[in-house]
Each structure stands twice: as C-alpha cells, then as structure tokens.
Amino acid sequence: xxxxxxxxxxxxxxxxxxxxxxxxxxxxxxxxxxxxxxxxxxxxxxxxxxxxxxxxxxxxxxxxxxxxxxxxxxxxxxxxxxxxxxxxxxxxxxxxxxxxxxxxxxxxxxxxxxxxxxxxxxxxxxxxxxxxxxxxxxxxxxxxxxxxxxxxxxxxxxxxxxxxxxxxxxxxxxxxxxxxxxxxxxxxxxxxxxxxxxxxxxx
Numbered sequence: 395x396x397x398x399x400x401x402x403x404x405x406x407x408x409x410x411x412x413x414x415x416x417x418x419x420x421x422x423x424x425x426x427x428x429x430x431x432x433x434x435x436x437x438x439x440x441x442x443x444x445x446x447x448x449x450x451x452x453x454x455x456x457x458x459x460x461x462x463x464x465x466x467x468x469x470x471x472x473x474x475x476x477x478x479x480x481x482x483x484x485x486x487x488x489x490x491x492x493x494x495x496x497x498x499x500x501x502x503x504x505x506x507x508x509x510x511x512x513x514x515x516x517x518x519x520x521x522x523x524x525x526x527x528x529x530x531x532x533x534x535x536x537x538x539x540x541x542x543x544x545x546x547x548x549x550x551x552x553x554x555x556x557x558x559x560x561x562x563x564x565x566x567x568x569x570x571x572x573x574x575x576x577x578x579x580x581x582x583x584x585x586x587x588x589x590x591x592x593x594x595x596x597x
Contacts, residue, residue, distance in 0.1 A: 395446050395577070396476040398526050401498045402487065403442055403581040410435040410585065411498065412505045414442075419510040432508060434588040441584050442577070446472075451573035455566050462558045463551065470555050471566075473529070473538065477559070478570040480530035486578065495526040532556055 395403070397415065404411035413428065413435020420428075425436040446452050447468070455474070456467045463470045483491045499521045502509065509517065520526070528534035536556040543552040559566065 395442055396472045396529075397520075398476040398495075398529055399479055399574075399577075400439060400442065401494075401526065402479065403577065404435060404438070405582070405585050407431060407435075407585075407589075408501045409505070410438060410588075411501055412508060413437075414439045415498070415502060416508075416510055416513045419512040428508060432505075434591075438581070438584055438588055442581055445577065445580050449573055449576070451569040455569045458562050458565055458569075459558050462561075463555065466552060469542075470539075470552060470558070473535070473555070474559055474566055475570050475574070476529040477532075477535055478567055479574065480527070483530075486574070491527060491530070495524065498526060532560075535559075 400414045400417075401411060404414045409429060409431035413425070413432040415435075416432075417425075417436040417439030420436050425433045428436065452471060452475075455471045459470060460467045479486065480491060483494075487494060489497075499517075502513075502517055503521075506514070525538070528538060536553075539552040539555040546552070
C-alpha cells in the first residue's frame with residue numbers, strides 16, 4: 395500500500411492519519427515519542443504493511459511482474475494498487491477524491507510540528523505535484539515512476555513500470571479488487587483495537 399491507500403485506511407481521526415502517513419520515517423520504538431493517537435497511526439501503518447505483504451493476492455501480483463520489475467516488484471505493486479484505488483475511488487468513498495486529497499494535505503500541514511524532517515522535505519512536493527490525485531492518470535503515474543527510477547540512478551527500471559502495468563492490467567486489477575475490501579475490513583478492525591486500547595489506558 396502506498397500514500398493514497400494509507401490515507402484512505404486511516405479513518406476519520408486526523409492524528410491517526412498523520413501517524414499513518416509519517417510511519418515510514420519513524421523507526422523502531424520512536425513512535426512512543428508522539429502523541430497517543432499519532433503513535434496509534436504509526437502502528438496502524440505497520441499492521442497494514444504486514445497484512446499487505448502476507449496477502450496471497452499481493453504475492454500473486456508481485457509474481458506476475460517479478461520477471462520484468464525484479465527486486466522492486468513489491469514497491470511497484472504498492473503504487474499499482476494506489477492507481478487502482480484512485481481509478482475506482484467512488485466504490486470505496488463517498489467523499490470525492492479531489493476533496494479527500496485536499497483534506498489530507500491540510501491535516502498534514504496543520505500538524506507540521508509533529509512531522510519528521512524527511513516528511514517535511516517531502517510534503518511541499520506532494521502538495522505541489524498533487525501526488526494523491528496523480529495515481530489515477532497513467533501519464534502522471536509514468537512521471538512518478540520516472541522520478542523514483544531517477545532517485546535510484548536508473549538502477550530500478552521503474553521507468554518501465556507503466557508499460558508493465560498495461561501488459562498485465564486485467565490480472566493486476568483483479569488481484570486488487572479481491573484484496574482491497576479485505577484490507578478495508580482489516581484496517582477498520584485494527585483502528586477499533588487501537589482506539590479501544592487508547593481509551594482504556596490509564597492516564
């Protein structure tokens with residue numbers, strides 16, 4: 395799962411969303427340094443990643459493109475799934491995608507003091523280039539992959555990722571369509587567990 399899915403799976407708690415969106419920049423037990431709800435979002439992110447990595451649909455998608463995408467197949471599939479989510483957004487949310495992405499950027503900006511340095515460097519680019527909305531469009535997706543490939547000094551081959559997606563589009567979308575409703579259920583249960591623990595914890 396990439397940025398759009400993690401944002402969507404955060405539910406309606408702004409601090410949970412912040413934690414979910416910054417989690418990759420928070421190592422080990424550093425999550426305990428954040429406010430309780432933000433820490434919960436970091437843990438939610440980690441549980442989402444574990445569920446995703448072990449899911450047979452995701453493994454099947456990775457196997458589908460492994461010969462062409464190599465060791466970056468998992469990263470590429472994460473972004474493919476954000477593409478599919480953006481393309482069929484109305485199936486999973488009553489809030490229009492444009493409105494949702496603006497709210498995510500606003501929430502992150504409102505919690506600027508809590509953002510790790512790495513996220514503070516990234517956020518202006520995310521907003522200016524509207525990353526969360528870009529996943530739906532194949533031309534924008536190609537630009538995203540090209541930027542990622544450039545950061546690996548063209549070692550990843552991700553500049554070909556859209557071409558690979560187009561070659562396997564039907565089977566990859568089928569995997570996503572089977573996987574994501576289960577992901578939504580899992581994330582919902584996990585949010586409830588996190589919230590319940592926070593409520594029951596002694597002050």
